[in-house]
Amino acid sequence: MNGEARRGLKCLLVFLALCAGCRRSSVASNGAPERPSGEPTSPTPAPAQVAASPAKTGEEVPLLLGPGPAGVSATERERRLQELLSGQIRSERLPLVDTAPDVPYDPGLHARLTTISIERPVSRAEVSFGLPKRLSGTLDETQTNRIVAGMRPGIRQCYRRFLEEHTDASPSHRFEIELLINADGSVGSVKFEGKRIPKLPEFFACAKARALASLFDPATSEPSRVRFSVELSNPAPAPASVK
Amino acid sequence: MTWHARARAWLSLAAFLALASFSVRAIPCGAFFAGSRESKTVPSLSVEQTLILFDPEQELEHFVREIVIRDPSPGFGFVVPVPERPLIANVKVDPFAKLAAKFPLTSVESAGGMRKGGTGAGMVTAAPVTVLSRQKVGSFTAFVLSASDAKALDKWFSDNRLLVPQEAAAWLAQYVKLGFYFAALRYEAQEKDLKSGTTRAETVRISFKTPAPFYPYREPVHPTSSDLPRELSVWLVSTKEYTPVSLFQPQATSEAVFELEWKRPLREHAAHSVARADLESLLSEELSKLLPGPGGEARAPLRLQIFEDQKRSRAGFGDIVMVPKQVTPLAGPTLERSRKLMASLDPAVTP
Numbered sequence: 001m002n003g004e005a006r007r008g009l010k011c012l013l014v015f016l017a018l019c020a021g022c023r024r025s026s027v028a029s030n031g032a033p034e035r036p037s038g039e040p041t042s043p044t045p046a047p048a049q050v051a052a053s054p055a056k057t058g059e060e061v062p063l064l065l066g067p068g069p070a071g072v073s074a075t076e077r078e079r080r081l082q083e084l085l086s087g088q089i090r091s092e093r094l095p096l097v098d099t100a101p102d103v104p105y106d107p108g109l110h111a112r113l114t115t116i117s118i119e120r121p122v123s124r125a126e127v128s129f130g131l132p133k134r135l136s137g138t139l140d141e142t143q144t145n146r147i148v149a150g151m152r153p154g155i156r157q158c159y160r161r162f163l164e165e166h167t168d169a170s171p172s173h174r175f176e177i178e179l180l181i182n183a184d185g186s187v188g189s190v191k192f193e194g195k196r197i198p199k200l201p202e203f204f205a206c207a208k209a210r211a212l213a214s215l216f217d218p219a220t221s222e223p224s225r226v227r228f229s230v231e232l233s234n235p236a237p238a239p240a241s242v243k
Numbered sequence: 244m245t246w247h248a249r250a251r252a253w254l255s256l257a258a259f260l261a262l263a264s265f266s267v268r269a270i271p272c273g274a275f276f277a278g279s280r281e282s283k284t285v286p287s288l289s290v291e292q293t294l295i296l297f298d299p300e301q302e303l304e305h306f307v308r309e310i311v312i313r314d315p316s317p318g319f320g321f322v323v324p325v326p327e328r329p330l331i332a333n334v335k336v337d338p339f340a341k342l343a344a345k346f347p348l349t350s351v352e353s354a355g356g357m358r359k360g361g362t363g364a365g366m367v368t369a370a371p372v373t374v375l376s377r378q379k380v381g382s383f384t385a386f387v388l389s390a391s392d393a394k395a396l397d398k399w400f401s402d403n404r405l406l407v408p409q410e411a412a413a414w415l416a417q418y419v420k421l422g423f424y425f426a427a428l429r430y431e432a433q434e435k436d437l438k439s440g441t442t443r444a445e446t447v448r449i450s451f452k453t454p455a456p457f458y459p460y461r462e463p464v465h466p467t468s469s470d471l472p473r474e475l476s477v478w479l480v481s482t483k484e485y486t487p488v489s490l491f492q493p494q495a496t497s498e499a500v501f502e503l504e505w506k507r508p509l510r511e512h513a514a515h516s517v518a519r520a521d522l523e524s525l526l527s528e529e530l531s532k533l534l535p536g537p538g539g540e541a542r543a544p545l546r547l548q549i550f551e552d553q554k555r556s557r558a559g560f561g562d563i564v565m566v567p568k569q570v571t572p573l574a575g576p577t578l579e580r581s582r583k584l585m586a587s588l589d590p591a592v593t594p
Contacts (some may be wrong), residue, residue, distance in 0.1 A: 065505050074591060081585045081592065084566050085455060086503065086573035091486035091507070091566045098510040100470070100555040105510070107437065109474050109553055110348045113290035114339070161289075205470050 130229030137224020158206035298535030335529035371395030456565035485565035
């Protein structure tokens with residue numbers, strides 16, 4: 001390689017290193033995505049710099065600004081705030097966090113959540129449990145039956161809520177719930193099983209939270225496993241009854 | 244189901260609720276008729292709909308919020324912390340179905356020409372809790388409170404049959420420290436409501452002075468978080484355009500000051516220039532009277548912005564302050580009146 005080529009390569013490497021140094025992740029600190037289109041990012045410019053650079057469009061560079069790092073003086077923090085509140089910072093370029101991490105923006109969510117048909121009265125949602133079977137452990141049978149039965153209203157509430165938001169859901173579902181109950185009586189894990197597990201993610205998330213919140217009496221020995229069947233049903237639509 | 248189990252479910256389902264901030268997940272019968280649809284509909288418990296009418300000249304915000312209710316437990320209610328003393332009123336005609344129909348949550352163009360409101364002034368007292376007003380608002384009893392002692396406020400809620408979840412104590416204490424006021428609404432359940440199984444919605448208005456639009460967005464830190472979908476939609480009407488900004492502080496490193504960042508917690512769908520007459524025809528008379536800016540001859544168009552939030556958790560996010568998009572003088576008394584908002588965006592600021 002001759003001297004000129006070496007110089008060229010050096011320049012390229014320096015340029016690339018500078019570029020890399022200037023980048024910051026576009027993912028918000030809670031891991032949430034920025035705009036679905038993915039807003040580009042840049043180093044944090046000083047507020048004064050931002051105000052003085054009107055050539056950039058709002059979508060180009062998110063401002064990674066905040067009150068300031070620990071060492072920043074109170075005066076400087078106050079100045080930043082005043083600039084923000086007086087419109088001197090291009091606030092539309094601050095990072096956008098409007099969805100849960102890894103969840104894309106859903107353009108139909110508002111319409112779904114604000115137009116829940118009440119022509120199918122969700123209060124008719126039915127949930128029935130089969131008798132719990134102890135697969136392992138020493139948990140008392142009567143107590144198990146009682147605690148499992150106590151979960152039913154909560155699971156029914158989850159199902160009602162699910163139906164409110166999914167008015168086209170199938171009228172019935174069957175599956176099994178398996179609980180691992182720790183020696184201290186807390187529920188360690190919840191599994192949903194069955195040949196055809198229905199796709200009801202919101203319902204299962206809610207039902208799992210309910211089951212995990214249950215508390216059995218502490219067992220005398222090791223953890224126990226309990227399984228029981230669940231049937232969800234939503235009787236056929238009936239005429240609306242609005243008060 | 245116990246109250247705690249129910250409260251946990253509401254909290255995790257969507258947001259704040261009993262005594263959380265202004266994001267009730269509530270519950271009983273009735274429904275509203277949604278626009279031109281043929282079937283009767285109700286909103287889900289997981290949706291919050293808000294209309295903010297803000298007059299920058301008067302520094303006056305009307306925060307109009309829909310509350311969805313089904314099967315309320317005794318003690319159901321909620322608290323909205325606001326920077327200055329609020330007025331609370333019932334809104335007879337829910338504006339949200341019409342707003343969503345005419346100004347949907349999608350990116351679109353504008354429509355095409357305006358008035359004002361009025362409300363209270365600040366009043367801080369040295370008493371631990373001062374009840375500034377009590378009135379009936381729809382199905383609720385509404386209290387306006389100021390407090391100088393968080394524990395006393397907690398006790399007041401308990402004495403007045405408003406159940407405060409344990410995790411809300413720290414949340415309330417922060418607002419007491421900042422000298423905020425509290426709009427507390429207690430649902431007065433009727434016997435027929437308790438097992439009706441149907442859902443209905445009521446809308447309330449909370450009006451207060453503020454130099455910039457404020458959205459009580461911060462929630463108590465819940466022990467369990469929910470992964471269920473939820474949605475917040477906001478229609479902001481003013482004479483200027485604003486960007487919603489919130490302080491974000493990751494919970495895991497809450498002690499690390501350098502983690503503090505400002506974020507936009509709401510997606511802006513559109514900003515319309517709307518003739519006042521168009522808005523007057525869309526909104527009920529009671530809300531039309533509250534539109535910002537001069538009425539009469541000087542009927543300049545208003546700005547209507549549409550925002551949406553689909554986050555399932557607000558953990559780490561503070562309250563929202565809407566900052567102006569255009570340079571707006573901030574000095575002297577206005578700066579002084581902005582201290583509480585500044586404290587929402589930087590915990591180092593003392594109001």
